[in-house]
Amino acid sequence: xxxxxxxxxxxxxxxxxxxxxxxxxxxxxxxxxxxxxxxxxxxxxxxxxxxxxxxxxxxxxxxxxxxxxxxxxxxxxxxxxxxxxxxxxxxxxxxxxxxxxxxxxxxxxxxxxxxxxxxxxxxxxxxxxxxxxxxxxxxxxxxxxxxxxxxxxxxxxxxxxxxxxxxxxxxxxxxxxxxxxxxxxxxxxxxxxxxxxxxxxxxxxxxxxxxxxxxxxxxxxxxxxxxxxxxxxxxxxxxxxxxxxxxxxxxxxxxxxxxxxxxxxxxxxxxxxxxxxxxxxxxxxxxxxxxxxxxxxxxxxxxxxxxxxxxxxxxxxxxxxxxxxxxxxxxxxxxxxxxxxxxxxxxxxxxxxxxxxxxxxxxxxxxxxxxxxxxxxxxxx
Numbered sequence: 001x002x003x004x005x006x007x008x009x010x011x012x013x014x015x016x017x018x019x020x021x022x023x024x025x026x027x028x029x030x031x032x033x034x035x036x037x038x039x040x041x042x043x044x045x046x047x048x049x050x051x052x053x054x055x056x057x058x059x060x061x062x063x064x065x066x067x068x069x070x071x072x073x074x075x076x077x078x079x080x081x082x083x084x085x086x087x088x089x090x091x092x093x094x095x096x097x098x099x100x101x102x103x104x105x106x107x108x109x110x111x112x113x114x115x116x117x118x119x120x121x122x123x124x125x126x127x128x129x130x131x132x133x134x135x136x137x138x139x140x141x142x143x144x145x146x147x148x149x150x151x152x153x154x155x156x157x158x159x160x161x162x163x164x165x166x167x168x169x170x171x172x173x174x175x176x177x178x179x180x181x182x183x184x185x186x187x188x189x190x191x192x193x194x195x196x197x198x199x200x201x202x203x204x205x206x207x208x209x210x211x212x213x214x215x216x217x218x219x220x221x222x223x224x225x226x227x228x229x230x231x232x233x234x235x236x237x238x239x240x241x242x243x244x245x246x247x248x249x250x251x252x253x254x255x256x257x258x259x260x261x262x263x264x265x266x267x268x269x270x271x272x273x274x275x276x277x278x279x280x281x282x283x284x285x286x287x288x289x290x291x292x293x294x295x296x297x298x299x300x301x302x303x304x305x306x307x308x309x310x311x312x313x314x315x316x317x318x319x320x321x322x323x324x325x326x327x328x329x330x331x332x333x334x335x336x337x338x339x340x341x342x343x344x345x346x347x348x349x350x351x352x353x354x355x356x357x358x359x360x361x362x363x364x365x366x367x368x369x370x371x372x373x374x375x376x377x378x379x380x381x
Contacts, residue, residue, distance in 0.1 A: 001114040001146040002059040004190035005173075007243040009037050011095075013044035013052050016240060022226040027196065027237075030222040034194040037246060042094040048083045051235050053166075054108040055086055056242045057097070060147040064245035066097060067145050069107040074129060075161045089352055103145050105138070106130055110164035110239055115171045118149035123156035125163030166238050172215040181208050184227070187236025188212070191243060193219045198227030198237050275299055278350075285349045294336040301328025302350075322347045 010031070017024045017040070031038045041052050054073075057066035068088070076084050106129040113121045120142070130138055139151050156163045167183040178186060185208040189196040197212055199205045205223070213221045230240060278299070283289055290298075305324035326343055329336060337343045 001112070001118065001120050001148050002061060002243075002245070003114050003116045003118075004243050005116060005192060006062065007059065007191055007245060009039060009244055009246040010189060010191045011039040011041050011052070011056075011242045011244070013041050013049050013240060015044055015047055015050050016230075018045055019047060020226070020229050023224070023229055026225040026227075030196055030224060034191075034196075034220060034222060036191045036194055039095075041091060041242065043086070043090055046083075047233070049086055050230075050233065051084075051110070051239045052242045053239050054110050054164075055088070056091075056109060058109060058112060058146065059244045060145070062245075066244075067103060069103045069105050069109075069145075071108065072106050072129075073108055073162070103141070105133070105141065105145070107142075108162070108164060109242075110162065110166045110235075112146070113165050113169070113171055114146075114148070115175050116173060117175065118147075119152055120146050120148040120150070121152045121154055121165050121169075121171070123154050123163045123165050123168070125156045126153070128163075162234075164239075167236075170212075170215075173218065176215070178211070178215055181211060184231045184236055185212070187231075187238040189237045189241045189243075190219070195219045195221045196224050196237060197221055198231065199223045199225050200228045200231065201225075278302075278353075281353045282346065282349060285352075286345070293334075297329055297332050297334040297336050298325070298346075300332065301325045301334075304328050318347060318351055321350070 012024075012027070016027070028038065041056070043049070044052060055071040057068040059065070060067050071085060075081070107122075107126065111122045111126065115121075122142075126138070126142070127133075127135055133141075139153075142148070143151050154165055154168070157168065160167060166187055168179065168186070170178040170181075170186045170188070172178055182204070184198050184200055185204075188198065195212060195216060197209060199209070209221065209223055213219075224237060227237060230236065275295075279290060279295055282298075302321075302325055305321050305328070308324070322343060325337070325347070326340075329338060337346055
């Protein structure tokens with residue numbers, strides 16, 4: 001896993017700029033002074049999209065390769081918290097990034113810290129989130145996915161529902177663990193040898209700043225004012241930022257994709273868009289088998305849409321895909337995928353898959369169409 005000292009780009013959610021203007025000014029001024037490049041993560045205007053660290057992919061090596069884990073934490077399982085789980089595809093498309101590995105492991109980015117020797121720390125909440133995984137296998141798969149030297153498990157204080165390791169400690173450059181500061185101070189941003197640390201307007205700000213400067217003697221530490229406006233919501237600067245490499249994680253890295261046994265199809269080969277592969281995609285994500293009549297009806301309905309797309313002006317529209325497939329199934333008097341909710345899920349699976357087939361050429365308007373689709377489906381729910 002890439003250590004923060006090896007990164008050269010930090011990205012913030014749009015909500016920092018739009019809804020926390022004083023904090024944003026303090027951060028942006030510090031980034032300029034430090035010579036650190038800062039980007040913005042699209043479609044993150046709402047406060048429900050603040051904690052980008054948890055659901056963005058993790059940069060695992062110096063090539064900028066990215067691993068995407070499942071963001072399905074137990075504290076967001078209630079229906080009222082569904083708004084906190086983002087649609088990743090529009091964000092990936094807009095930022096032109098493609099994770100090279102998709103892991104069927106539930107893991108929040110806030111529960112991952114690494115030292116500069118490649119040892120990765122996380123709390124034992126990882127076992128609670130993945131109860132069907134044998135522990136030894138889970139740790140082995142995490143070690144491989146994160147390109148880690150080892151996985152070190154820390155005891156989870158259950159008074160913290162999140163179970164994030166970045167809320168309980170930081171790792172000094174000498175490998176020692178810093179645990180004698182409150183989580184607001186430990187939850188800092190580091191890019192290269194620059195550290196951006198929260199200031200809360202409290203008497204403890206000065207001593208905490210000195211403690212971090214002592215622990216990182218080779219780093220420049222920048223105090224960030226007005227961070228309490230963020231920490232009052234339950235997260236810190238580290239939670240609301242994403243580190244990576246300026247030239248990493250882009251679509252030309254697709255050749256590094258490694259299919260796993262849990263996700264056996266590889267979208268980056270020449271035979272990606274076939275009936276057999278389409279069936280594998282649907283069955284994997286729907287978590288059920290399709291019978292032959294079901295598959296035949298769906299394939300015919302989808303083919304009508306696909307052929308019409310390229311026989312016309314080539315304007316890709318997921319909305320039209322949804323309506324066309326539904327109409328095709330209706331004409332065949334076919335009950336399969338007939339509910340809007342189930343068909344929306346199927347179309348979402350198809351779009352996700354299609355976006356990761358480099359040799360599948362889609363029209364130029366695809367990015368805007370994807371965003372429109374998610375709005376369209378939201379209105380139907």
